Each structure stands twice: as structure tokens, then as C-alpha cells.
Amino acid sequence: xxxxxxxxxxxxxxxxxxxxxxxxxxxxxxxxxxxxxxxxxxxxxxxxxxxxxxxxxxxxxxxxxxxxxxxxxxxxxxxxxxxxxxxxxxxxxxxxxxxxxxxxxxxxxxxxxxxxxxxxxxxxxxxxxxxxxxxxxxxxxxxxxxxxxxxxxxxxxxxxxxxxxxxxxxxxxxxxxxxxxxxxxxxxxxxxxxxxxxxxxxxxxxxxxxxxxxxxxxxxxxxxxxxxxxxxxxxxxxxxxxxxxxxxxxxxxxxxxxxxxxxxxxxxxxxxxxxxxxxxxxxxxxxxxxxxxxxxxxxxxxxxxxxxxxxxxxxxxxxxxxxxxxxxx
Amino acid sequence: xxxxxxxxxxxxxxxxxxxxxxxxxxxxxxxxxxxxxxxxxxxxxxxxxxxxxxxxxxxxxxxxxxxxxxxxxxxxxxxxxxxxxxxxxxxxxxxxxxxxxxxxxxxxxxxxxxxxxxxxxxxxxxxxxxxxxxxxxxxxxxxxxxxxxxxxxxxxxxxxxxxxxxxxxxxxxxxxxxxxxxxxxxxxxxxxxxxxxxxxxxxxxxxxxxxxxxxxxxxxxxxxxxxxxxxxxxxxxxxxxxxxxxxxxxxxxxxxxxxxxxxxxxxxxxxxxxxxxxx
Numbered sequence: 001x002x003x004x005x006x007x008x009x010x011x012x013x014x015x016x017x018x019x020x021x022x023x024x025x026x027x028x029x030x031x032x033x034x035x036x037x038x039x040x041x042x043x044x045x046x047x048x049x050x051x052x053x054x055x056x057x058x059x060x061x062x063x064x065x066x067x068x069x070x071x072x073x074x075x076x077x078x079x080x081x082x083x084x085x086x087x088x089x090x091x092x093x094x095x096x097x098x099x100x101x102x103x104x105x106x107x108x109x110x111x112x113x114x115x116x117x118x119x120x121x122x123x124x125x126x127x128x129x130x131x132x133x134x135x136x137x138x139x140x141x142x143x144x145x146x147x148x149x150x151x152x153x154x155x156x157x158x159x160x161x162x163x164x165x166x167x168x169x170x171x172x173x174x175x176x177x178x179x180x181x182x183x184x185x186x187x188x189x190x191x192x193x194x195x196x197x198x199x200x201x202x203x204x205x206x207x208x209x210x211x212x213x214x215x216x217x218x219x220x221x222x223x224x225x226x227x228x229x230x231x232x233x234x235x236x237x238x239x240x241x242x243x244x245x246x247x248x249x250x251x252x253x254x255x256x257x258x259x260x261x262x263x264x265x266x267x268x269x270x271x272x273x274x275x276x277x278x279x280x281x282x283x284x285x286x287x288x289x290x291x292x293x294x295x296x297x298x299x300x301x302x303x304x305x306x307x308x309x310x311x312x313x314x315x316x317x318x319x320x321x322x323x324x325x326x327x328x329x
Numbered sequence: 330x331x332x333x334x335x336x337x338x339x340x341x342x343x344x345x346x347x348x349x350x351x352x353x354x355x356x357x358x359x360x361x362x363x364x365x366x367x368x369x370x371x372x373x374x375x376x377x378x379x380x381x382x383x384x385x386x387x388x389x390x391x392x393x394x395x396x397x398x399x400x401x402x403x404x405x406x407x408x409x410x411x412x413x414x415x416x417x418x419x420x421x422x423x424x425x426x427x428x429x430x431x432x433x434x435x436x437x438x439x440x441x442x443x444x445x446x447x448x449x450x451x452x453x454x455x456x457x458x459x460x461x462x463x464x465x466x467x468x469x470x471x472x473x474x475x476x477x478x479x480x481x482x483x484x485x486x487x488x489x490x491x492x493x494x495x496x497x498x499x500x501x502x503x504x505x506x507x508x509x510x511x512x513x514x515x516x517x518x519x520x521x522x523x524x525x526x527x528x529x530x531x532x533x534x535x536x537x538x539x540x541x542x543x544x545x546x547x548x549x550x551x552x553x554x555x556x557x558x559x560x561x562x563x564x565x566x567x568x569x570x571x572x573x574x575x576x577x578x579x580x581x582x583x584x585x586x587x588x589x590x591x592x593x594x595x596x597x598x599x600x601x602x603x604x605x606x607x608x
Contacts, residue, residue: 025564025566025572026564026566026567027566027569028382028399028401028566028567028568028569029380029382029385031382031388031389031569032389032469033468033469033569033570033571034464034466034467034468034469035463035464035466035469035470035471035472036463036464037460037461037463037464038460038463038473038475039460055592055595058592058595058596058599059599061596062596062599062600062603063599063603065600066600066603066604068603071603096459097457097458097459097478098457098458098459098460098473098475098478098479099456099457099458099478099479100457102438102455102456102457102458103457105438105439105440105455105456105457106437106438106457106459108438108439108455109437109438109439111434111436111437111439113434113435113578113581114434114435114436114437114461114578115581115585116435116436116437116459116461117436117437119437120437160596164589164592164593164596165589167588167592168585168588168589168591168592169585169588171584171585171588172580172581172582172584172585172588173461175580175581175584176435176465176577176578176580176581177435177461177464177465177577178431178464178465178466178467178469178574178575178577179464182464183575183577183580186580186581186583186584187583187584187587188584188587189584189588190584190585190587190588190589190591191584191587191588191590191591193588194588194589194591194592194595195591195595198592198595221602221603224602225595225598225599225602228595228598228602229595232591232594232595236591314464318464318469321566321569324571325566325571325572328467328571328572328573328574328575329566329571329572329573
């Protein structure tokens with residue numbers, strides 16, 4: 001068993017003989033040494049919605065820049081979905097504030113050491129550029145104005161860039177705390193949230209395009225992207241899991257309920273189901289419409305479950321002093 | 330002459346760093362600090378019950394408890410009787426007012442700020458209760474009060490310092506276990522105290538939270554010197570303190586860079602998949 005030797009109290013241990021220096025760190029009646037976050041389901045939902053909207057804007061932006069007429073309905077759908085997320089996200093965040101009437105203090109300072117501050121400004125940039133892009137897109141779609149389409153394309157660039165930050169910074173938001181479970185995973189969480197955001201965005205967009213016969217090709221390309229995102233997400237999940245095990249702070253996921261939600265919800269529904277279905281489609285070259293619809297619904301449910309489980313695991317982890325002392329020893 | 334010169338022999342001047350030196354070998358567990366803090370800061374009682382954890386019925390620092398006395402009974406397994414306190418460890422815990430404060434770095438509104446006395450304070454007229462300082466603190470100190478929707482913690486009696494008064498807890502401490510003063514004076518005092526304890530046979534004494542003390546043994550990871558630091562006689566964990574706390578904000582950039590790289594990869598994959606002639 002690996003234990004790190006504390007630089008303190010070598011003498012203390014010899015003299016008191018209470019706790020051998022090589023044994024795991026003692027705790028104070030097992031009382032928490034940290035305080036867990038007070039975040040409610042509103043923040044969990046924001047982690048999901050923000051990631052989805054940001055990734056949708058990235059997809060729409062890139063596809064629009066390629067400029068193919070055949071993917072126009074996908075670009076429109078991406079822009080509207082992103083705008084929806086950009087409108088809902090600040091409401092969720094403000095509703096979770098314990099003094100919501102002072103929400104505007106979030107824009108009082110720029111604090112580069114705080115992911116919360118970076119996130120507030122990113123959300124402002126994302127919201128305004130997404131609004132402009134969606135407005136131009138609407139003008140193009142409703143009146144067929146080519147000038148508006150070009151404008152949407154250019155507003156889409158800052159929207160996509162801020163969307164990329166929005167989809168990933170939430171991982172840093174969790175990791176830049178003292179909560180052991182999140183802190184240990186700091187290299188993995190932002191990338192994991194980015195790929196999971198992409199998986200959920202592709203799922204929602206392919207469900208939207210499902211109703212449009214003209215967008216069949218777009219949907220199939222989107223499902224290939226979903227396959228790529230799911231593969232990346234699986235690899236990142238495995239990497240993060242290994243790290244959590246190695247640092248021995250994974251205990252919150254070993255408890256029955258979060259553990260089951262994580263395995264069957266986040267991994268089974270959210271990653272493996274789309275991976276298998278879209279993988280089968282890619283291999284056989286067939287369009288398995290029903291399966292693919294179910295896989296998309298699974299990806300959305302799994303993406304939300306993943307955020308919920310990781311937030312809960314962090315809260316539980318903050319109340320486990322033995323885990324904290326192990327990583328801060 | 331200000332009052333603190335009479336009660337603590339300290340002149341309080343803006344621009345200097347002040348703090349607490351809490352010498353746990355002098356603590357008798359009377360909790361006068363807890364009471365004085367609550368009285369001065371008008372904090373309500375929060376737990377009227379028994380925890381079963383020795384005489385510690387306060388439990389933890391919280392939004393309404395800014396001093397907290399811990400009790401550790403080292404009876405079982407002890408092979409040598411300490412020359413003081415009969416193997417009882419008592420320690421009055423408080424916000425550390427870190428050199429590099431995780432809470433302050435996390436605060437998105439600027440409500441948490443560094444005062445002219447080098448302490449860290451939550452401005453109650455700015456805090457909007459986002460609560461991000463709470464999981465950021467490496468010592469589990471700051472907490473949200475759900476009744477008023479703001480974050481609260483020890484202010485090192487900012488109002489009293491401004492008026493030239495010694496902080497309430499230090500003034501109330503009957504054994505001088507809690508000492509208030511300019512940080513450099515307190516560091517000197519703590520080192521001398523450790524030397525004299527070592528000379529008296531208490532080999533286990535060391536300073537927690539002073540990066541220069543004891544050949545660097547007192548370094549507290551990435552958070553630097555603690556403005557409120559401690560003289561301890563057992564492993565930090567015994568007092569519910571982390572041996573090597575780290576600065577939360579250092580975990581932001583490495584992850585964010587990898588995350589943005591992943592998104593760049595997604596963008597490239599999107600471009601590649603949608604450029605193909607058919608699929």
C-alpha cells in the first residue's frame with residue numbers, strides 16, 4: 001500500500017506514538033476537512049445545456065465555413081439550438097445564485113484565476129455572438145438573403161470559438177476546487193465535458209434533422225461525428241477512471257446508486273449505445289433509423305446523467321477527509 | 330494610544346501584514362474565543378446539541394462560527410505522556426487568511442478581497458452567493474449562509490482593526506494561545522516558542538503555516554504563508570488540517586488547454602467528415 005510520508009510531525013509521531021508515520025493519515029473523528037459545493041440541479045443542467053449549445057455552435061460554425069449547400073439545414077439547426085442554450089444557460093446560473101438579484105456582479109471584475117469568472121464572460125460572448133448569428137441565420141432562412149447568410153457565417157466564428165470554451169471550461173470549474181474527486185481529474189474533465197457536449201449536440205441535431213428528408217445526408221455525416229465523439233469520450237473516461245483509482249479517490253462512484261447511474265446511465269446509454277449503433281451504421285453502410293433515434297436519446301440521457309453523477313461524486317468526495325488527506329499529504 | 334497597544338502591544342497600521350499565531354500547547358479548550366467572536370460579530374448560535382466527539386460540540390467552522398476549538402484525546406496508543414495537557418490536544422481553528430487565497434482567486438465578483446491589513450474578507454454588499462469560494466477553500470472554512478444568501482467567514486475583525494482594536498478572539502483568550510500581531514513578529518515568536526519547547530523536551534512541536542520555519546517543514550504547499558498559523562504537536566491531519574494544501578487555481582489551465590485541444594480535434598474531425606463527397 002502506497003502512502004506518502006508527511007513532512008510534518010515526524011517527531012510528533014515518534015513521541016506520541018499515536019499514529020505511525022507510515023500508516024494512512026488519521027482523521028478528526030472522520031469529520032469532513034472540506035466543505036462541499038451548494039450547487040443544485042440547476043448547475044447540473046447548466047453543465048449539460050452549456051456543453052450541448054457550445055458544441056452545437058462549433059459544429060454549425062465549421063460546417064458553415066465549408067460552405068456546402070447540402071448541409072444548410074444542419075447549420076440552421078445548430079445555430080438555433082445554440083441560441084436556445086445560450087438563452088437558457090444564464091437563467092439556470094442566476095437561479096442557482098443564493099442572491100440572484102445581484103447576478104450582474106458577475107460582470108464586475110475579470111478574474112483570470114477563476115473559471116467561474118472566465119465562464120461568466122465566455123457566456124456573455126457566446127450569448128451575444130450566438131444571438132447575432134441566429135438572427136442573421138433567421139433572416140437568411142426566412143427571406144433567402146445571401147448577404148444575411150454570409151453575415152451569419154462570420155458571426156458564427158466568434159460564436160464557435162466561445163462555444164468551444166463554453167463546452168470545456170465547466171470541467172475546469174469543477175477541477176479548480178479542493179474537492180478531491182474533481183481536483184485529481186483536472187487534466188481529464190474539460191476534454192471529457194467537451195467530447196460529451198459534442199456527443200449530446202450531435203444526438204440532438206440528428207433528432208432534429210430526422211424530420212427533414214432533405215437533410216438525410218447531413219444526419220448521416222453527423223452520426224459519423226457522433227461516433228468520433230463517443231470514441232474520444234470513452235478513451236477520456238477510461239483515462240480519468242484510471243487516475244481516480246490510482247489516487248484512490250474513486251470511492252463515491254463505488255457506492256451503489258451513483259455507481260449504477262454512472263455505469264448504466266453515463267457509460268452504457270451515453271457512450272456505449274451510440275458507439276455501437278453508429279459504429280454498426282458506419283460498418284454496414286446502412287441507415288438504422290430507429291436504432292439511431294434510440295441511440296441519440298440514450299446519448300442525451302447519458303450526457304445528463306454523467307454531469308449529475310460527477311457533481312454528486314464531488315459533493316460526496318468533499319465529505320471524505322481520508323481522501324483529501326491522501327491527495328494533500 | 331490605540332487600544333491594541335494596551336491589550337496586545339501592537340500598533341495597527343494599514344499596509345502591514347497582520348495575523349494570528351495560535352499556539353495549541355497553551356490552549357485549555359475554554360472556547361472563550363468562540364464566544365467572543367460570536368458576540369462581537371453578532372453571529373447566531375448554530376448547534377445546540379452534543380456531537381459525541383470529546384468536548385467539541387461546535388463541529389466545524391461555518392458561516393456563523395468563525396472560531397472553532399477542536400479536542401483530541403490521545404489516550405489510546407500513547408506511549409509517552411506529554412509534558413502538558415495530559416495528552417489532550419486542543420486547538421482553536423480559524424480562517425488562515427492565506428498568502429495565496431483559494432477563495433479569493435475563485436471569487437468571480439471581487440467580493441472577496443485583500444484588505445490593507447493583509448487579510449482576506451468577503452464584502453457583504455457585493456457577494457451574490459454563487460458559492461464558488463466554498464469548494465475552493467483548501468481548509469473548508471468559508472460557507473454560504475442560506476438564510477441571507479451570502480458567503481461568510483472570519484474577517485480577522487476587519488472593523489476592529491480599523492478602529493485600532495485587537496481582534497475579539499485574541500483579546501478574549503485567557504492563556505494567550507491566540508496571539509495577534511504583525512506577521513513577522515508572530516513568526517519570530519513562534520520560532521522561539523518551538524525552540525523553547527524542544528529544549529523542554531517537547532520534540533513534537535512545530536509550526537504549521539510558516540514557510541520559513543523549521544527548515545521549510547512548515548511550508549503549506551501552494552497557498553504560501555498562512556496569516557493565521559499554528560504551533561502543533563502532532564500530524565496536521567490529527568487537527569483536521571491537510572499536510573500539503575494546494576492552490577485550486579493551478580488546476581485550471583492544464584485541463585483547459587487539453588479541453589480546447591480536444592475541441593480543436595472535434596472541429597477538424599467535423600471538417601474532415603463533412604468535406605467528404607458522400608457519406
